Every structure is written in structure tokens, then in C-alpha cells.
Amino acid sequence: ITAWNDPAIAAENPGVTLPELDIIPVNRSDESGTTENFTEWLAAAANGAWPHEASGDWPLSGGQSGAQTQGMIDTVSSAEGTIGYADASRAGDLGTVAVGVGDAFVPYSAEAAAAVVDASPAAEGASDKQLTIELDRATTAAGAYPVVLISYSIACSVYDNQQDADNVKGFLTYVASEAGQQRAADPTVAGSAPISGELRTAVEAAIASISAS
Template sequence: MKLFPHSRIGAVALTGALALTLAACSSGSSAEPGATESGDASAELSGSLAGAGATSQEKAVAGWIAGFNDTNPGVAVSYDAVGSGGGREQFLAGAVQFAGSDAALDEEELTAATERCEGSEAIEVPLYISPIAVVYNLPAVDAEHLQLSAATIAGIFNREITTWDDAAIAAENPDVTLPATGIIPVNRSDESGTTENFTEYLAAASEGAWPHEASGDWPLSGGQSGNGTQGVIDTVTGAEGAIGYADASRAGDLGTVALKVGEEFVPFSAEAAAKVVDASPRAEDSTDKRLIVELDRTTTESGAYPLVLMSYSIACSTYADEADAANVKAYLSYVASAEGQERAADPSVAGSAPISDDLRAEVQAAIDSITAG
């Protein structure tokens, strides 16, 4: 199975995009400017560092920028949360120095990245691991989690299961009194790596119930949708009976689904997401700079949660400007560090799953290769 089939949007709409920017400010930290866990503190960093991309990373990136600026107050870092597709496009166009994406670059984008990166290979490193929550708005249901198999979720989002008391849902929730409320499936309206991961899970795990290919673009026309992660959450929150999918850090007070894995139902958690990542192989086209993981969506391992996204940080291994190379290298080193990963894992920040020590070593080696041409 091809890991990341893509359908790309042709233009990036910046109107209304959320930019996360922290102005450079002084800090009480005793660390020298420019210092990173594995970096070089020999020169003070300064200038602007712009990124764009996945809304799933938005909360984590805000935390990373704050932590990075504690020891690098001379660098003004910004992140435009326009979605994975928009971030990749801005990066390939040279509008930003790095991108966040819930899906890896496809073959056409890799060719464009070589041209953008002074003839060098793009770097793609997984630095944000998070479950994707299936969220619903059913205030009348008194259950910690509704239990749903991939096949039932596929039937719901393919608009074949249309009421919450449907026999398929009732069979998987025998102890829950289900209302006859109509189901309102909500999908992302923008091209999205979260959508791609969600449809990849449905295509792989639903045993044929999902008749569409994995894609970052929603395959069905019409229906309810929301722009970006927050748009989906807002739409589900505003309509009783609605169900959607979003990065788990945004689930809030909405109900969340426990997925059927083998013979058990597993709710999302950082630990359950990390379990799947550690058990999954690398993609065939991975390199020492492109650490692409082929997530095992059909695992039956106890306690694993297979509906997970790995969001990548995308950068150049060679930049034309020395300051860009130094700033990107230092920022990504902080994000990959134990400190950076722990900051994002804090439930008050993003509640993500930290990368393992073994993966961190590979990621840091890729980041260390960044240079100026």
C-alpha cells in the first residue's frame, strides 16, 4: 500500500489564517543564546524564522516557540496554522523556512523540494505524535466512551448509518441507551493530513466498509464540514448528534470513541498512540533524512490505539542563507529534545506522545546535517 497518496490544493488562502508569533524577549534562563540540547552555543542566533502547516501541531508549536525563545530570545519565530497542504505549499514556494505536515511529501513534492533546497534533500522528521479522536455531541448519552469498530465508523462517515440507535452502534454498545437522534458527520473542508490519516485508517481497518482511497481531501461532497481542526470541533460542538474527527488535544468536553482493536475497545491516550508508532515499520522510501513511518492501522496489539497521526517537521538540509540554516537547526533541535517533547506532552499544552529515545537519536542526526550552501 502506498503510504501517502495525495491530492494537493492549488493555492493557499492566507485570509483568516492563525499565526502564532512570540516576539523576542529576554529571559531569566542562564543558558547561553543559541544553545540547544545537542547544539552549538558558540554564536548568538537572531533574525526571523517562519513556519506554516498543520493545525494539529498548533498548540504544541506555541509551546515549542515559548521554550525555544527562553534560550534564543533574538529569534522571532512564527507559525501560520493553515493546514498541512498549505504548509507544504508555502515551504516549497520558499515563503517559510519550515513546515508542519500530518503527511509526508509525495513524489512530485520531493522533486520540488530538491529545487527549493539548493539541490539538496528535504528533511522530514516525526516530531509530533498524537491520537486522532473521533468526537461526538450526544449530551443524552451517559457513557465514558461510545465503543465503535472501524467498520461502524466507516458506515457513519459514508452516510449509510444515519441514526444513533442504529443496530450496528447498539450491538457495540449493549449497555448504553442510545437516542434516535440523527447522525451529522462532520469532515474537514480543507486539504488536511488529519483527513488523510483518518481515511487511511478507515480504508485499512474497516474490512471493506470504507469504499474510498486514503486522501487529504474528503471524498464525499455535501454534508457538514469545518475549516481546520478548530472548525471541525466548533461544528460538532454546535450540533447535537454530530460526529467528527480531530487531533485529540482539541477534544475538550466532547464525547470520544473507544476504537475496537482485536477483541477490546481502546480509548485514545498518548501511551496508546506511542504503542502503535513503536510497532510500525518505516516506509520503503525512507532515508536517513526522511524518517517516514508506515503506521500499522490494523494492529491487534492490546492497548494500542491505531487512529494516530505522526506530524512531520519539514525543512531543507541545505539553505542559501546561513542564518536560516542556523535558526532552523537550533529550533528543530529544541523541538526534538527531551525538554521540547515533554513540553508538548504536558496536557495543558498539547498532550502529545513524546518520541522514543531511539527515534530521537535518528531525528537529531538528520537535523545535524542542516547546513548553508
């Protein structure tokens, strides 16, 4: 498939007039966690069509590329027919892709990003205080968008004095709160997708368990 109006693409987009343009893939030219995240999803969800392992270095050579996120955005924006990958918070006016999940195509949204976290199992070694997730990149959960990256806040479970414990609990309580999550969702702050209410309940319980010796 080398053109946007290829019959295989048209079959997945009934009723849509597709442009007669070459597909121009754009990748990061530098080693990148975004590239590793994207290729991890490709390796898990492409049913063998992507033969490469997840890596921070793009495994193919000879295509269009850009250094760092801004270089990627600039390269994608500079021509017609391009497609690349970047943090959603940096996409700006560029279109975003609905990805195949089960029998449906799920567009990106903060809610869909939170949904894949809720639909994924706990990672090995996780507990009620260590809320680590093994992202299910090949999920078929309705409304889940599996091309995401999870960031964690890390704290001690026990502090030497009550003041330190209270300060950490206060900070993390705000971070996990609806107000804190909405603040972090601001593209000028972090551009992250807010956690779900279900996950917030588990996070708040873990925070409440922090104590002083």
C-alpha cells in the same frame, strides 16, 4: 446505521444506554491533511466498508461540514448527535472515540498514539539515521491507537563547521528529550503525543551521529 441506538452499535456497547438520536457526520469542507490522515485510516481499517481512497478532500457531499479545524469543532459542538474528526489537541471538552484494534476498542491517549508508532514497521529506505515509519493503520497491537499523524524533524548528517553541527545537535537533543516532548505535548504549543522511550533511544543515536566536515 443512521441512529446512535442502532442495534449494531448497541451490540458493541453492552450495558450502555444509547441516545435515540440521528447520527450527524461532520467533515472538513476544505482540503485538509487531517482529512487525508483520517480517510487513510478508514481505507485501511474498515475491511472494505469504506470504498474511497485516502484524500485530502472529503469524498462525499451533502452532509454537515466546517472549514478548517475551528469550523469542524464549531459544527460538531453546535448540535446533538454529531461526530467529526480533528486533532486531539483541539478536541477540548468534546468526547473522543475508542477505535477498534483487533478484538478491543482503544481510547485515544498519548501513550496509545506512541504505541502505534512503535508497532509499525520502518518505511522503505529507512535507516538508523532516517527514522521514517510506515504507519500500520490496520494494526492489531494491544493498546495502539492508529488514527495518528507523524511529524518529522529533518537535519543534515554533516555540516560545514562544528558550531553548526553542535547547534543542530543541541536543538534536536532537546526536542527529543522527555522535557522537550512534554513541552510539545502542551496544547498551547503543539499538542503532540510524546515519543516512547524506545523511539527516543533510536532518535538520540541518530542525533549523536551528526558531525562536521
